[in-house]
Amino acid sequence: MLYVKIWTVGVLFYLNVINNVCNADTTFNYNSNPSVALLQRYIQINTTTYNDLGPAVKFWNVLAAAQGVKLKKYVFKKKMPVLVLKWPGTDPSLPSIMLNSHVDVVPASEQDGWLYPPFSGQISEDGKIYGRGTQDMKSVSIQYYEALKRLKEKNISLLRTVYMTLMPDEELGAEAGMLSFLQSDAFKAMNVGFELDEGGALDMPVIPVFYQDKVAWQIRVDCHGVAGHGSSFQPTNATATGKCHNVVTNMFAFRDQQYPIYTKAPINDAGVYSSVNLNIVSVSFFFQ
Ligand SMILES: [Zn+2]
Numbered sequence: 001m002l003y004v005k006i007w008t009v010g011v012l013f014y015l016n017v018i019n020n021v022c023n024a025d026t027t028f029n030y031n032s033n034p035s036v037a038l039l040q041r042y043i044q045i046n047t048t049t050y051n052d053l054g055p056a057v058k059f060w061n062v063l064a065a066a067q068g069v070k071l072k073k074y075v076f077k078k079k080m081p082v083l084v085l086k087w088p089g090t091d092p093s094l095p096s097i098m099l100n101s102h103v104d105v106v107p108a109s110e111q112d113g114w115l116y117p118p119f120s121g122q123i124s125e126d127g128k129i130y131g132r133g134t135q136d137m138k139s140v141s142i143q144y145y146e147a148l149k150r151l152k153e154k155n156i157s158l159l160r161t162v163y164m165t166l167m168p169d170e171e172l173g174a175e176a177g178m179l180s181f182l183q184s185d186a187f188k189a190m191n192v193g194f195e196l197d198e199g200g201a202l203d204m205p206v207i208p209v210f211y212q213d214k215v216a217w218q219i220r221v222d223c224h225g226v227a228g229h230g231s232s233f234q235p236t237n238a239t240a241t242g243k244c245h246n247v248v249t250n251m252f253a254f255r256d257q258q259y260p261i262y263t264k265a266p267i268n269d270a271g272v273y274s275s276v277n278l279n280i281v282s283v284s285f286f287f288q
Contacts (some may be wrong), residue, residue: 005129010022012048013288015071017046021043026202027043027144030123030127030129031123032202035142035146036129037065037124038142038145039105039121039134039138039139039142039257040121040123040127040129040131041059041121042056042059042121042133042138042141043117043119043120043121043129043131043138044119044120044121044131046119047103047104047105047133048104048105048106048107048108048132049104049105049106049107049171052079052101053079053080053104053168055174056103057073057083058114059165060083060085063085063145063259067148067149067152068254069085069086069087069088070085071083071084071085072084072086072180072186074184074186076176076177076180076181077142077169077175077176077180077183079168080166080168080169080176080177082162082165082167082168082177082178082180083103083165083166084163084164084165084166084180084186084190085163085164085165085166086161086162086163087148087152087158087162087163087164088161089157089158089160089161089162089163090157091158091159091160092161094159094160094161094191094193095107095160095191095192095193095194096160096161096163096191096192097158097160097161097162097163097192097194097195097196097231098162098163098190098192098194098195098196099144099162099164099165099195100163100164100165100166100167100195100196100197101137101138101140101141101144101165101166101197102137102166102167102168102169102170102171102176102177103141103166103167103168103172103200104133104167104168104169104171104172105132105133105138105171106132106133106136106171107130107132108132114130115130116131118130118131118132119131120134122133126208127152127227136198137159140198141164141166144164145164148162148164152186152237155264160193161190161269163192164188165181167181170198175233180221191227196209199241202248221244221247223241223243223244223247224243225238225239225240225241225242225243226238226239226254240283244281245281248278251276251278252278254269254274255278258273258275258276261273262275
């Protein structure tokens with residue numbers, strides 16, 4: 001049996017939205033910036049998978065109250081709260097905008113070589129913030145919040161309602177969070193027309209906006225062939241290994257054709273190539 005895993009890559013493109021946190025600006029005093037301080041406070045809440053998310057719920061409750069926006073909490077599975085902050089638009093009949101992020105982070109241990117404790121939110125002298133979940137994806141949640149807060153402070157009303165959604169278990173597969181939420185009446189009532197979600201962090205002063213995500217396409221190929229005595233001589237295409245050889249040869253030919261495209265592709269255009277990898281090759285003998 002031969003397993004071939006093919007990754008197709010959606011097209012992504014770039015928007016120069018704002019200068020952002022990836023590259024530290026050494027002239028900027030991060031230590032006295034309230035938005036950065038808010039991010040640090042959020043990082044300091046240890047939201048590791050299976051931890052009590054109560055302190056994070058409290059954090060968002062306070063932030064929602066500070067802006068006078070409603071926060072709703074939905075619990076589809078015990079200890080897995082889904083939070084929704086509603087920033088009303090002036091025309092509620094229009095489809096809404098959903099800005100999603102997740103609260104949970106994967107485990108981190110100080111023994112794993114962290115320069116600073118993983119839940120410290122420490123800013124180094126060169127302006128980098130250290131903390132588990134900083135990129136994945138607490139900084140995004142704070143960016144959403146800060147953007148909406150600033151619009152409100154400038155008395156800018158958006159036509160469409162904007163929902164900030166915060167999920168509890170993305171790192172576990174999202175069953176208790178996003179999957180349950182999408183099937184709920186609460187989600188249907190939101191009438192979402194556009195959604196922004198998790199992306200990748202890049203070491204450059206832009207926020208890339210992906211409009212498609214990578215899609216895994218796993219293919220298993222079973223090659224059957226004629227059995228016979230070791231001294232018999234069968235045509236290659238009649239044998240299991242010969243058929244496997246053909247599959248692998250064609251796959252690598254495609255790979256060799258795609259690889260040069262990948263090496264020349266601009267960072268904002270991963271959609272121009274498809275990556276292919278052979279993951280498992282196994283052989284089994286059986287007789288009919
Ligand atoms: Zn994530």
